[in-house]
Amino acid sequence: MSGHGTPIPMTSHRADPLKGVAEVPGDKSISHRSLILGALSVGETKISGLLEGEDVLDTAKAMQAFGAEVVNHGGGNWSVFGVGVGGFAEPGNVIDCGNSGTGVRLIMGVMATSPITATFTGDASLNKRPMARVTDPLALFGTQSVGRSGGRLPMTIVGAADPVPVRYEVPVPSAQVKSAVLFAGLNAPGKTVVIEKEATRDHTERMLAGFGAEITTEDTEEGRVITLTGRPELKPQVIAVPRDPSSAAFPVCAALITPGSDVLVPNIGLNPTRAGLYYTLQDMGADLTFENMREEGGEPVADLRAKYSPDMKGIEVPPARAASMIDEYPVLSVVASFAEGKTMMAGVKELRVKESDRIDAMAKGLRANGVTVEEGEDWWEVTGLGIDGVPGGGICESVLDHRIAMSFMVMGMGAQNAVSVDDGGPIATSFPIFESLMGNLGAKLERT
């Protein structure tokens, strides 16, 4: 429940060479889905490596509110005793999803085709984010919703008592929308079809198949066509959550811009729908290698090795790559500030409706640190100052957005002067061990 506490101002001073092994926490997307799919199975799902960030903990509480039993055994090991597809009970109170778009949108989808009513809310950031992108397709199943104007939370969802299956083409590249429709389709009879023009992260599809649902994915001229057969009996699973490539981005990018660094970030999933940042960094000339490439649980996994990279060049990031690195643009813009020449990031309108308007938040903070940024509705361009050229010295607003706060902490590690954020509190939503992990590598972070 980020944003409910006292702000935690933080400052990042120019770092010593970053050295060592960075064991980042579990994947946030997979952690949410493990709890939700566990709650939809009959029996005990055992999860290890669950991300214990606030976003995921809010989803765990929500699953309990809908009737599942969720047990924390400690050390990232959890059990979920599920109630089965269509087995959700009506919650006795409002569901607070804190800062988490993924949590609220996926859970709305799951309950939308059961004859129950639930009211959802979140923090000041989540309550500004658009929900019509989810409630529009849910209405096709027969679900009703009433929220604040503009389709904002708090919002009440009245689940369809007699849902019909749906064929839906997702109008924005969003795995959350795709997943909400697929989860709603679980309790509708017949086949629900979701079509996406651009492939987004595919954890829902992979995990539904793993839990025993009948689901197929076909790449066609219309786009990616996903077909789910409703009313399956989901079988509980044993899940080892892989480490989060979006969290790995922070120690990797910090190493690239901090003189003398050499950091190993082991066991990172390189699912092609998530790995775009790493190919972009290589295109910029980063000294970043994938060691020990292997396959685990059907997903490509590698140890990332990042070394100080004084000769990076600005590039045009291919817009077709946007969905596979959507959460990584803030920290990429920091690396771009330390490269020679301009980095153009286009086709990224979605950045404006995340925990914050991320183009606006980063542009303001980069400018406060002496970096030139130009922007339009769906693009922005950073003019790099070279590896030793970023003045720093700025105080940046994190606007309830964990990725903005962490990006500016990374910037301070390589800039000439310290970089501050007004509130590092949101970091706990996705990367609760960020300060200690970066500190152990040699970063100088301070609560100010």
Ligand SMILES: O=C(O)C1=C[C@@H](OP(=O)(O)O)[C@@H](O)[C@H](O)C1
């Ligand atoms: O499905 C998911 O787990 C997520 C999907 C993405 O959001 P959108 O679906 O809004 O693109 C991403 O930004 C978010 O961090 C996690």
Ligand SMILES: C=C(OP(=O)(O)O)C(=O)O
């Ligand atoms: C966009 C993000 O998360 P969510 O949409 O779940 O709030 C994120 O973690 O960068």
